[in-house]
Amino acid sequence: MTKWSRFNVASVALGFAFLYLPIVLLVVFSFNESRLVTVWAGFSTKWYVSLFNNQGLMDAAWVTIRVALLSATIATVLGTMAALSLVRFTRFRGRMLFSGMVYAPLVMPEVITGLSLLLLFVAIGFDRGFWTVTLAHITLTMCFVAVVVQSRLLSFDRSVEEAALDLGATPLRTFFEVTLPIIAPAVFSGWVLAFTLSLDDLVIASFTSGPGATTLPMKIYSQVRLGVTPEINAACTLLIALVTVGVVIASIVTKRREVQRQRDEHAAFAGG
């Protein structure tokens, strides 16, 4: 272990402070007794209670979760399919164009994605609401899933699939019994990524949402314009907790897999 120099300590502290001070402040003030956001007046959980009694916020949270679950799931299916075709069918006509277009939403300003989707929905007369937000989020998050799954597929040993075909499994069964179980961790991380992206999207949701389909970030943003209340702090704290739990679970799964693999290899060598 190298010794920590003062410079190191300072830079780590500064980095953490820069990243987490605003969040810590938000969390701390969500437990504030006072209505004033910037003045500490003692510990209280009353804002959480009032949050759960705030029908508007609770409705928005419910909409957000439904949109996130549905869009993440569909985006995972589509993104996985896109990744498969990009990695496997290396010589189809228009592959370059397709791969460029799959990744376009990664770099496209959200305002443009949101606006173009809005124009599309208006043009085809699709009533804006829950379904338009969901569709828009699928468009946004599919490419992230594709990137994650594609990187896993690039290191995938094709002969394992060939072995399945050779042993009599049809291409479809090969996919579900061999390919999918092996790439499942990557597909799962793609899903988690899509879920969190959908959860905290404000811009695209604002463009494509309609009456009765206000998402939580939209609701928070509109309330903040009228003044920050500790209730909003409480809502944000819960959101942070949700995302943190998700990230921690994902990293524990990865870590355990890694440890298990090392232990297996060790056992194999010991067993001769």
Place this chain on the structure above:
Amino acid sequence: MKSLGNIRRSFAPWADPDSKPFISFKNITKKFGDFTAVDNLTLDIYHREFFALLGASGCGKSTLLRMLAGFERPTSGEIILDGQDIAGIPPYRRPVNMMFQSYALFPHMTVESNIGFGLRQDGMPKAEIAERVRQMLKLVKLEQFARRKPQQLSGGQRQRVALARSLAKRPKVLLLDEPLGALDKKLREETQFELMDLQQELGLTFVVVTHDQEEAMTMADRIAVMSHGNVIQVATPAEIYEAPNSRFVADFIGDVNILEGKVKAAGNGRIEIAGDDFTVRTVGDAAPAIGTGAAFAIRPEKLKVSRAAPADAAINASEGEIWDIAYLGDMTVFHVRLPSGKVVKTSMLNAQREVENPIGYDEKVWVSFAETAGVVLKD
């Protein structure tokens, strides 16, 4: 009766004009873009044969195997298996199974599930699958590892799981792609004999792809030596070694000395070639034109090194000087420099532990050989 090499068993369907080939490649060509991997190749493999495709990497041997498995479709030509053209049949409907070079075990399944995978695809009843899996585990001596994952096994154990998995469906043909490539030398030699015994026991047709000539010679009934998408020679290991049909095969398999010269006389089952150091007289039915160039191939162990001149020093003999000596334990290799400056390689079996007055460096010696010791190459 004289023959080339030891006959392993009375099994030679290729020599019997009445026997029908089990697998036939007919004018098979496979192109990948501009690259021709297999070039108008025709080859017959017989039932219960242990057949080896031998060649350097990129010679098309793996492509040929993959076409038999169904992973590649021939650009043109027919593949007949047991009387049926299989060119259009997908891999999952072919009665052949393959053992992969990387083993390609399913990492998310136990050893048992790996072996039973093919049987489950066929919808075999559970009890029968369990019984067959148990038999296969016993066959490859892995009973106590049934519930392990592939990552928890050593390289040799994984190889045996892959073998058991590819045999579980009792295929008509087992394809083996460099089956022992990932094993260390000792284990590889042991496993070669295990595979031979297994093939005999099960009475299956094995087609193995390898770049290791020793492996091919050990295991196979016949070997096809391949180069640039073509078969150069198909013959038993002994024929390949003792009677190579070309410079390529002679050079590819084992060590060889090639003596160049011009045809001096031919006929009556004899050929005489005049070279720089030797006048070669050998047996051979070919009748090349007098004066054309000819190459005579002779293996190092067929050359005799002696201090005394042989009885007829004008034919099949030359003076020389010991240039290098390598003692290898079981034999000693001498490099002898001939008057023209050409160095030939000879080897001598060390049948006795002690040698009276052994031949040393820089000594003048005679190199000689018998009339039947080598072959005239066809190109």
